[in-house]
Amino acid sequence: MSRSATASLAELGVNPASELTSTTTDHATGRVLPVRGELAGLLPWGGLRRGSTVSVGGSTSLLLALLAGATADGCWAAVVGLPQVGVLAAAELGVSVQRLALVPRPGADPGPVIAALLDGIDLVAVACPLPPSLARRLTARARQRRAVLIAFGSWPSADVELTAESVRWNQLDDGAETLRRQEISVRSGGRGSAGKPKHVLLTFGEEEIELPLVAGEPSGSDEPADAGPDLPDELASRRATTRGRPA
Amino acid sequence: MKDSRLLAVWCPDWPVVAACTASGTSQHVPVAVLDGNEIVATSAVARAEGLRRAMRKRMAESMCPELVTFDHDPQRDARFFEPVAEAVEELAPGIEVVQPGLVAVPARGPVGYFSSAEQAAERIVDHIAQQTGTEAQVGVADSLFAATKAAHRNVIVPPNQTAEFLRPLGVHELDAPELVDLLRRLGLKTLGAFADVPENAVASRFGGPATRQHRLARGLPERPLDKRKPAPELAVTETFDDPVDRIDSAAFAAKILSERLHENLANRSLACTRLGIHARTEHDEELHRVWRAAEPLTPRGIADRVRWQLDGWLTRERLTSGIRTLTLEPVEVVNGTALQLGLWGHDDERAVRALLHVQGLLGPDGVLTPVLDGGRGPKEQVRLVPWGDERVPVRNPDHPWPGRLTRAPATLADDPAVLKDADGNEVGVTGRLELTARPKSLAVNGRTQEVTAWAGPWPVDERWWAPDSHRAARIQVQTPDQAFLLIRRDQRWFLEGVYD
Numbered sequence: 001m002s003r004s005a006t007a008s009l010a011e012l013g014v015n016p017a018s019e020l021t022s023t024t025t026d027h028a029t030g031r032v033l034p035v036r037g038e039l040a041g042l043l044p045w046g047g048l049r050r051g052s053t054v055s056v057g058g059s060t061s062l063l064l065a066l067l068a069g070a071t072a073d074g075c076w077a078a079v080v081g082l083p084q085v086g087v088l089a090a091a092e093l094g095v096s097v098q099r100l101a102l103v104p105r106p107g108a109d110p111g112p113v114i115a116a117l118l119d120g121i122d123l124v125a126v127a128c129p130l131p132p133s134l135a136r137r138l139t140a141r142a143r144q145r146r147a148v149l150i151a152f153g154s155w156p157s158a159d160v161e162l163t164a165e166s167v168r169w170n171q172l173d174d175g176a177e178t179l180r181r182q183e184i185s186v187r188s189g190g191r192g193s194a195g196k197p198k199h200v201l202l203t204f205g206e207e208e209i210e211l212p213l214v215a216g217e218p219s220g221s222d223e224p225a226d227a228g229p230d231l232p233d234e235l236a237s238r239r240a241t242t243r244g245r246p247a
Numbered sequence: 248m249k250d251s252r253l254l255a256v257w258c259p260d261w262p263v264v265a266a267c268t269a270s271g272t273s274q275h276v277p278v279a280v281l282d283g284n285e286i287v288a289t290s291a292v293a294r295a296e297g298l299r300r301a302m303r304k305r306m307a308e309s310m311c312p313e314l315v316t317f318d319h320d321p322q323r324d325a326r327f328f329e330p331v332a333e334a335v336e337e338l339a340p341g342i343e344v345v346q347p348g349l350v351a352v353p354a355r356g357p358v359g360y361f362s363s364a365e366q367a368a369e370r371i372v373d374h375i376a377q378q379t380g381t382e383a384q385v386g387v388a389d390s391l392f393a394a395t396k397a398a399h400r401n402v403i404v405p406p407n408q409t410a411e412f413l414r415p416l417g418v419h420e421l422d423a424p425e426l427v428d429l430l431r432r433l434g435l436k437t438l439g440a441f442a443d444v445p446e447n448a449v450a451s452r453f454g455g456p457a458t459r460q461h462r463l464a465r466g467l468p469e470r471p472l473d474k475r476k477p478a479p480e481l482a483v484t485e486t487f488d489d490p491v492d493r494i495d496s497a498a499f500a501a502k503i504l505s506e507r508l509h510e511n512l513a514n515r516s517l518a519c520t521r522l523g524i525h526a527r528t529e530h531d532e533e534l535h536r537v538w539r540a541a542e543p544l545t546p547r548g549i550a551d552r553v554r555w556q557l558d559g560w561l562t563r564e565r566l567t568s569g570i571r572t573l574t575l576e577p578v579e580v581v582n583g584t585a586l587q588l589g590l591w592g593h594d595d596e597r598a599v600r601a602l603l604h605v606q607g608l609l610g611p612d613g614v615l616t617p618v619l620d621g622g623r624g625p626k627e628q629v630r631l632v633p634w635g636d637e638r639v640p641v642r643n644p645d646h647p648w649p650g651r652l653t654r655a656p657a658t659l660a661d662d663p664a665v666l667k668d669a670d671g672n673e674v675g676v677t678g679r680l681e682l683t684a685r686p687k688s689l690a691v692n693g694r695t696q697e698v699t700a701w702a703g704p705w706p707v708d709e710r711w712w713a714p715d716s717h718r719a720a721r722i723q724v725q726t727p728d729q730a731f732l733l734i735r736r737d738q739r740w741f742l743e744g745v746y747d
Contacts, residue, residue, distance in 0.1 A: 059747050089625070098616075102616070102617070103614055116605050172701055176702065
């Protein structure tokens with residue numbers, strides 16, 4: 001990313017990478033919405049941080065899997081512009097569909113619709129192509145409203161980009177067997193510390209077989225992504241201490 | 248329960264009656280009282296012309312050109328209601344004004360005195376008519392809400408039958424437009440249907456404020472009874488050097504004293520739901536009135552009631568001198584922190600509002616919500632209903648559904664597909680539910696891929712063998728890098744989903 005692009009993102013209020021770190025307080029106070037185990041390793045905050053924008057590409061299952069942890073935890077999710085989304089698959093991937101709203105056709109002017117959703121829905125997945133200027137405005141809106149914007153497809157100002165490099169299933173056997181176990185190979189990237197590429201193999205099976213996190217290069221990237229300077233981290237922990245004290 | 252029985256006296260169309268009385272207008276012409284541009288009350292004649300509450304002024308005037316309109320004035324409503332309240336009080340001590348046009352009194356007093364509720368009601372209505380020339384109706388029930396609804400219908404609800412009385416009434420009887428709108432969208436059209444929703448579900452689904460409406464719908468008091476008497480030191484008193492005898496000075500006194508009372512309450516995290524107003528005149532006349540509020544009173548709400556009451560007393564001709572001492576006493580208080588429980592389900596409320604907002608932009612069908620249903624295919628197992636509609640499965644999802652797939656595709660489709668064997672012939676499904684040949688290539692959306700493996704076929708309905716069945720079947724197909732769900736209908740293959 002060029003320097004000028006970074007500067008213009010800063011003008012738009014995009015957080016510097018040093019803020020893309022999380023503390024346990026963030027999780028406890030609901031600033032980071034939960035995701036299932038292996039996905040947590042891909043996200044610099046160990047979950048979906050409120051106010052952030054995450055782009056997802058290459059797999060609808062991956063998009064739906066991102067919604068699972070938070071909706072099961074009581075959050076609301078909306079999927080905009082994806083009339084063909086498989087809700088049954090969403091339920092199988094762990095999404096609480098009673099807190100899922102679909103806006104299949106947001107119309108010729110989707111901006112106000114998505115903005116209205118960001119006002120009250122915790123996770124808003126957007127699958128319709130938008131002009132970059134509108135996309136940036138919505139990213140800013142999500143930050144302001146402390147919602148998580150999940151872009152299905154490319155997005156000009158995503159904090160994290162998740163790309164499914166392959167989606168594989170157990171081998172069928174000429175009439176026998178059936179599709180049971182799904183493996184999605186996911187690469188994450190993004191700006192700043194989130195930009196270090198990581199790879200994870202997500203497995204969704206009938207028994208929800210959880211494979212250990214497969215760390216990509218560089219080695220040790222599955223450590224907390226607190227690559228920013230020490231100071232903000234120290235501030236964060238100090239904040240946590242202050243908050244823990246009775247008023 | 249007997250102790251909580253209330254008798255409500257209701258004067259129909261009170262803002263109209265007050266406006267007509269004040270202006271000397273006959274009530275037998277079409278009259279509407281407007282708040283801004285919107286009708287808040289109409290005379291019976293205007294209703295016969297089709298005018299309704301919440302109707303716009305312009306529309307009302309086009310429907311009824313001879314309509315006489317008045318601006319809404321709560322103070323006027325209160326001022327002309329005081330004689331009615333007094334008339335009730337002469338027969339039934341201990342009255343509480345709920346709002347101008349509506350008073351409540353514990354039923355055991357007047358009912359005991361007049362031997363039956365019917366007789367008490369008759370005597371009260373006659374007495375009001377004689378004293379003030381005002382038409383009134385009486386209702387008796389076990390809660391204020393139900394007694395009010397009973398008064399609207401002029402009925403005495405027998406003890407312990409309040410819930411039954413309320414059941415058939417429409418949800419619009421609740422004074423909560425947003426909730427009523429939501430309940431209707433959910434298909435809950437009567438108070439009984441709403442009452443049947445479990446209380447914890449109401450709290451989580453509709454938010455804390457709805458739990459109070461839910462209590463009302465079930466015929467319970469607005470709040471659980473709290474026998475605690477507010478401490479006497481909460482009351483505030485003011486003695487005026489210049490006796491209050493004009494409405495403007497009364498308004499000022501009301502404001503000052505209300506703020507003091509509110510501060511007293513707020514310091515103890517309390518809020519007032521029944522407010523006693525006492526006044527003593529220069530000539531030592533004692534005046535007393537209790538106002539009862541459904542919602543805890545805000546400082547503004549307290550000031551309004553004090554101002555209305557003082558106006559009523561001062562306008563009354565029998566008052567021979569100005570008010571020397573004024574006392575505000577909280578007769579019933581609720582815990583202010585308990586009110587914070589209204590924040591239950593706050594997040595759900597935000598989501599509900601956002602989705603209603605989007606429905607406002609796109610129409611009701613613009614926001615859909617899934618209901619998991621019984622069935623075999625990935626589409627029939629999900630029913631999408633407009634947000635707010637009832638979400639009940641039409642087929643039993645727990646029923647065994649042979650042929651149901653273990654996994655559903657994340658992307659649904661409905662595109663023609665061509666499945667061929669190694670010789671380039673189309674692959675079909677036999678009556679014995681077998682493929683006619685091993686599939687080798689799949690063409691869909693203009694792209695042909697090699698088929699590496701497949702599974703199925705599975706029947707789409709149970710009566711595969713029946714001659715009238717659709718003979719539809721599904722198979723799963725793998726290509727080097729993708730997996731698909733195909734369905735065969737009418738001798739043709741269709742792509743039903745992509746396992747991406």
